[in-house]
Amino acid sequence: MSDIDFSLMERCFNLARKGIGKVSPNPLVGSVLIKNNEIISEGFHEHFGGLHAEANAIKNANCNLSGATMYVNLEPCSHEKKKTPPCVPSIIANNIAKVVIANKDPNPEVFGNGIEKLKDAGIEVVTGVLEEKGKELNKFFFKFMETKLPYVTLKIAKSFDNKINNKIGNQTKITGDEAENYVHRQRAYYDAVLVGANTINIDNPKLSVRYGGGRNPFRVILDSALKSDLKSNVFSDGSSQKTLVFTAEKSNVEKILTLRKKGVKVFELVPNSRGFLELSEILKIIGEEGIISLFVEGGQKVFSQFINAELFDEIITLNAPYLYGDGLDAFTIEQEIELELKEVDRLGKDYIALFKKKK
Ligand code: AOF
Ligand code: ZN
Numbered sequence: 001m002s003d004i005d006f007s008l009m010e011r012c013f014n015l016a017r018k019g020i021g022k023v024s025p026n027p028l029v030g031s032v033l034i035k036n037n038e039i040i041s042e043g044f045h046e047h048f049g050g051l052h053a054e055a056n057a058i059k060n061a062n063c064n065l066s067g068a069t070m071y072v073n074l075e076p077c078s079h080e081k082k083k084t085p086p087c088v089p090s091i092i093a094n095n096i097a098k099v100v101i102a103n104k105d106p107n108p109e110v111f112g113n114g115i116e117k118l119k120d121a122g123i124e125v126v127t128g129v130l131e132e133k134g135k136e137l138n139k140f141f142f143k144f145m146e147t148k149l150p151y152v153t154l155k156i157a158k159s160f161d162n163k164i165n166n167k168i169g170n171q172t173k174i175t176g177d178e179a180e181n182y183v184h185r186q187r188a189y190y191d192a193v194l195v196g197a198n199t200i201n202i203d204n205p206k207l208s209v210r211y212g213g214g215r216n217p218f219r220v221i222l223d224s225a226l227k228s229d230l231k232s233n234v235f236s237d238g239s240s241q242k243t244l245v246f247t248a249e250k251s252n253v254e255k256i257l258t259l260r261k262k263g264v265k266v267f268e269l270v271p272n273s274r275g276f277l278e279l280s281e282i283l284k285i286i287g288e289e290g291i292i293s294l295f296v297e298g299g300q301k302v303f304s305q306f307i308n309a310e311l312f313d314e315i316i317t318l319n320a321p322y323l324y325g326d327g328l329d330a331f332t333i334e335q336e337i338e339l340e341l342k343e344v345d346r347l348g349k350d351y352i353a354l355f356k357k358k359k
Contacts, residue, residue, distance in 0.1 A: 001129055008032050008039075008071040009102055009130045013137055015044040015053070016073055021188050021214045022047045025292045027105075027141040029053035031072040033061055033096075040068065052077065054087040058094055066095035073102040073134045075127075078117050079109040088117045098124040102134030106145040140191075143313060144292035149283045150191070152311060154296045154303055155183060156330050157318040163327035164299055171203050172327070178348030179318045181211045183297075186316075188214025190295035192244075192286065196302040197223035206233045207297070208241065218291060219243045222302055224277050226252040235262060244289065246282050265289075279309045303331040310337065315355045318347065 015030025023045050030044040031053040040063055043056025051059065054076050058065065070076075076087040076099065091099065099118055104127060105111060118125050135142055143151040157175045158164055165172040187193055188209045199205065200221060208216045219234050219241055226247045228235070234243060245259060249268040256266050267285055272278050286294060296306055306312045339355040346352075 005129050012073045019045050027138045029074045031057035033057050033068050035068040049083050067097045069098040071100045075105040075114045078114040092121045100126045140293040148287045150294040151313050152294045153314040155316045158330045159322040159324045161323045162330050163324045164330045165327045166324040167326050174320045175318045175350045176348045179350045184209050185212040187217050190293045191291040192218035192220050194220040194296045197228045199299045200228045200232050216241045221245045224248045226255050308334045317353045320350050
């Protein structure tokens with residue numbers, strides 16, 4: 001692997017990123033074609049159901065591709081029963097000589113078959129270029145393909161003494177504008193945002209993207225007793241955002257009916273022996289709804305449930321320089337869990353720390 005391989009794979013990643021918010025549940029993929037040491041074409045997967053990155057790069061080339069090298073961050077697909085034609089036959093038909101890949105496709109329909117078919121056709125294949133970075137780029141797709149569950153990130157905005165408000169029951173703006181901007185950009189990146197009923201009733205959030213552009217995520221509300229005020233923004237802003245509510249079976253028959261009439265998808269679950277909705281069941285249903293990434297925004301009960309069940313992949317803390325003394329703790333912990341610190345950065349007056357669950 002040469003420096004050129006790394007820099008062209010980086011270029012694929014940058015192209016792939018242009019599909020953020022548009023291709024889910026498909027992966028982010030970019031492709032670059034070179035011939036005689038020159039870039040002759042590039043392409044990316046632009047929207048769900050659209051042409052694959054490789055197909056776009058081939059389409060965008062206006063010269064003979066014989067002997068060219070293709071860079072692509074995901075193994076080209078070889079399977080038939082799907083929305084678009086497979087890429088491998090077209091790579092072979094265009095006499096492309098070499099394919100350089102970051103990641104093997106975790107889709108069980110592909111999973112090495114694409115690479116094998118390319119090799120069988122006499123094409124040189126190099127795999128594993130910037131593999132870890134490629135996995136990180138498509139962390140939602142990898143998690144979903146491997147588990148059928150969404151990638152879960154907990155976003156916790158808190159004071160330095162770990163409080164999510166300055167007085168119990170108070171709506172408190174804890175972090176500053178830069179952090180708010182960051183959160184809105186993340187909402188555009190994830191398929192869905194999840195909150196609990198207390199957050200709906202105290203903060204009355206819209207859970208939409210209002211800064212930074214991008215599409216609105218789906219909204220998921222955990223409300224076992226269905227105590228959410230139905231006049232809340234999430235139920236009455238008439239937005240096209242799909243909203244899912246998880247509640248206990250027959251928690252409030254009338255309210256369930258009203259929500260369904262508003263177009264809200266209500267799932268009635270049987271609570272577990274502790275009277276809680278089973279988080280693993282909820283995540284399974286969310287996956288079945290085609291949601292591959294979930295941004296969890298609170299509050300205390302929800303954070304505690306996700307953390308104690310160890311059903312999260314990442315925790316992003318937005319830390320404000322306050323010591324409230326009073327207020328609600330961000331979460332309560334039942335057992336020791338080890339995290340791995342991945343990133344720390346300043347965000348205006350606050351700082352962000354990103355952790356992953358230790359594998
Ligand atoms: C993409 N974009 O650039 C590549 C993908 O339903 P389809 O035809 O779009 O196929 C989706 C599958 O194709 C996807 O799960 C992945 O395994 C493979 N590669 N997908 O959406 C791309 N290269
Ligand atoms: Zn393909």
